[in-house]
Structures are given as C-alpha cells and as structure tokens.
Amino acid sequence: MATERRKKSDHVAQTLAMEIVRGRFAPGEKLRQDRISQEFGTSHVPVREALLQLVAQGLAISLPRRGICVAPMDQTAIHELKVMRQALEPTALLHSVPNLTGEQIEAADEARLRCDAAQAVFEWEEANRSFHNLVIAGCGMPRLIEEIGKLQLLYARHFLAHHTARWRQRDDTDHQAIMSAIRARDARRASVVLQRHLSRLT
Template sequence: MSQLQQIERNTTAAEVARVLRQRILGGLYQEGEFLRQESIAQELGVSRLPVREALALLEAEGFVIREKYRGALIPKLSIKEVREIYSLRNMVEPYLLEHALPHLTAEHLSKAKEHLAASRSCQDLSQWAELNWAFHKTLYEPANLPLAMQVLEQLLLRADRYLKMQRSLSMESLAESHAEHQSLIDLIEEGKFVEAVDALRKHIVWNEHDVAQTFDRARKG
C-alpha cells in the first residue's frame, strides 16, 4: 500500500468516526443498539475497512464495544462511569489550572469571556458542548501540559453523552454552569488564584452531582 493510499484511508476512517460519534451523541443511535460494518459502509459509501478502523477508534474512546459476529454495541450509560469520569476530572483540571494561572494573560481571559458569552445564547447542544470545552481549554492551555490536556480531552469525550442528556433535561443546569464559569473568571481577574482553583474543584463536584441526578431522573422517567 502506498503512503498516499494509507493517508486517504486514515482520513476516511477519521471522518466515519466523526459521523458516527455525532450520531451517538445526538441520540440517533440508542444505547443497547448494535452498529454493523456492512450497513454503515453501504450508507456512507465507503469500504468496510475504514468503518472497521473507525469503530476501533470509537471503542478506544468508550463510545462502542465491539463484539465478534454481532457488531459494535452502544454501551448503556452508567452512574459508575459518571463517578469515575468526574473523579478523574477533579484531578486533572485543577492541576492544569494551577499551572496555567501564572501564564494567563488579558487576551486569554478575553477569549474565555467570548466563549462564555456565546454559550449563554447558544441553543444547539452540540455547539454548546464545543463552546464549553473552548472556555476551559482557553484557561488550561497556557499550562503547556499537552499530555494532561490529551487525558482531559478523552475524559470529556466520555462525559459528552451524559452532559448532553443533562443539558437537554435541565435549563437550570445551564444557568448554574454559566454562573460558576463567570465566578471562575472573576476570581482569576482579581488575582485570587487559590480561590479560583478551589472554585473549579467545586464546579466539577457540582457538575457530577447534577449529571448523576439528571441521570437518575431520566432512568426513573
């Protein structure tokens, strides 16, 4: 196989993974449903090979579980996974913020405020999730800790299904999240770095509790 063919195949697999990921997050594919390579390949007009590679990528991200002869299963949402994701986030995010704070500039804060303002008026859940990540990413990137950022991105990918369920069911959660983000910015601008890190930890704990409660309500409903 030529290098060009390898690049084209990898690009196709990444694009198939992107499409399938959006469908899972958007609820088009339901938990407990099996995705089959043949059907996806036919629908998207690609060969089975990039579909298989896309499903392998999604499995590594926690979006599917591949089962021999049956296809790729959309796993059920789990309160245990919620707890683990947020416990890990509460280790990684304060670590990133602590290292970023001495290097944050007025430009970083202005950009974070822009993302926050855009998220307040956003009606689309997928776009809201992107703005939420952009807000946090802007505050963490000055830490210059690419491995920690990579770990966090993987955690947020795993959390995305839960977050979108939470946001779709609770407008109060959105308002509270925006208020806590604004408070975080205020503390940073006031130079209260210890308080800012503490506020971030509390924000993550609040988010965990809110997601867990929403998850419980959705299951009972």
C-alpha cells in the same frame, strides 16, 4: 495516502462520537461498517479505524460475534467520571493559566459567551465543552488533555440523556470567575473555582 485515510477516519470518528453523545444511536446498537461506509462515502478501512477510536474513547465496545456496538449507559460509572474530572481538570488549569496566550484567552471567553447565550441544550453542551477545553489548552500536557477530553465526552452523553428536559438557558457565574482569574494570571484561584464548579456536576 495513509495521512488522507487518517483524516477520513478521524472525521468519521468525531462525527459518530457526537451522534452517540447526542443519542442518535441507542446503547447496545450495532455500528454497522457497511452502513457507515455508505453514509460517509468511504471504504471500510477508515470506518473500521474510526470505530476502534470510539472503543478507545469508551463510547463503543467490541463484542464477540456481534462486532462493535454502542457502549451501554453505565450509571455506576458517573460518580467515577465526576471524581476523575475534579482531579484532572483543575490540575490542568493550574498549569495552563501561566502559559495561555492572549488569543487563547479570547477564544475561551468567546466560548463562555456562546455558552451563556445558547438557546438549545446541544448548542450549550458544545460551547460548554469547548470552554473547558480551551482554558486548559496551555498546560503543555497532551496526554492529560486527551484523557480529559474523553471524560468530558462520556459525561456529556450522560448529561444529555438524563438532563436535557430540565436544561434552561443561564449565565454561568463560575465560568465568569474562572475567566476573571485567568486574566489576572491567578492560576490557583482559577483552579479552586473550577474544582468547586465541577463538584456541582449532576
């Protein structure tokens, strides 16, 4: 029973997270449990657990007398997000490269190709985030992976809110260089390229 409820709450949290990232909910908007419960056809308990997950991710905040609301778009935090990603992701990749299986490498390259072929910004963002997650999957540090995932979601929300109109389809040469280094099992080169890649975040 608890496992089934956890699955429901995880599904609700993941769906709401992407809807917040993609701008369906405005900053400061109240996330109403009754409405969400009705939308997902579930009780209030898994919805409440899902909302607490969003708070832990930084996508929502809990306010006295208002309940849980969508987190504001904090422009002052963007620099911090970039610095943290530049510190954590190359480290995770450095430890990941020696341990990636052939299947994981192919999955990462498939995500790279989806990213390059994307015709819409939401499609690109999802494939881009998938690529970044897949290349660090072998690092063996679940807490680090979880923290990086949170940072990526918060950055994706910023990117989609401010850069969607300027987005254009393109081949990502940094992704190609990272994959080339991974296939050569050159962890240091892959990490250096990723560091350079993340330094270009806008």
